[in-house]
Amino acid sequence: MGRTPIEPEVFKKTHVRKKEDKSDLDVWVEERAERTFNDFHKCVAENLDSSVQLTPELSTQIWKEKVVGGTHKGRCYGLGSLNDVRRLQSGLEAALAESERKRVAEQQSMSETVQQIKEQVMNLARRPTTSAPDDTDDTDDESDDDDYVDLTP
Structure with a gap:
């Protein structure tokens, strides 16, 4: 799939019996499961324009608030351990946001x-x-010139 599945996809995968043949119809484990799944799609159709794309966040909101009636004792009907994964994911997102905030602050401090x-x-x-003191002695230079003898005839 390559992405995090949305609630109704997980719900259907876990509440429809395994098919003997691909052409078989979906057989739900209970009537409430099928009704819940259909209610989600009905709610999406009623509440979203065709121009609005269903995002994972919007899907979660519709699923929890309009279809299954919210969470009870931290759990949401039909999602099993996915509840824990979502809770962990939101905690990780908060930690990531805090880490990013610190990184930006450190980067700004380093720039300053x-x-x-x-x-x-x-x-x-x-x-x-300032110029360095002159260590050369001018008299030595002149005496070197005096020592030179021109021997050309």
Whole structure:
């Protein structure tokens, strides 16, 4: 499938008996299951325009609020352990959002630090330079010239 299944897909997969042949009709495990599944599709048809796409979030909202009547003791009819997965998923999403917030704050702090360092480098570059003391002795240079003798005739 390549994506997280929505509630009615999981519900149908877990509430329809296994088929002997692909051409067989769906046989629901109980009448309430078939009625619940059909109520979901009826509710979607009544509440959504053809221009609005059914997202996983919207599907969950319709399933819980309009079809099965919400959660009872943290559980939602027909979803079994998927309830725990959804709860875990929402916890992970909250942790991810917090982690992203911290990452952005750290990145901003680092950018500010880099900017301060750049300003310090520019200030150092603008400082006047002082010349180093001259270690050469001018008298030695002249004496070297005096020692030279031209031997050309």
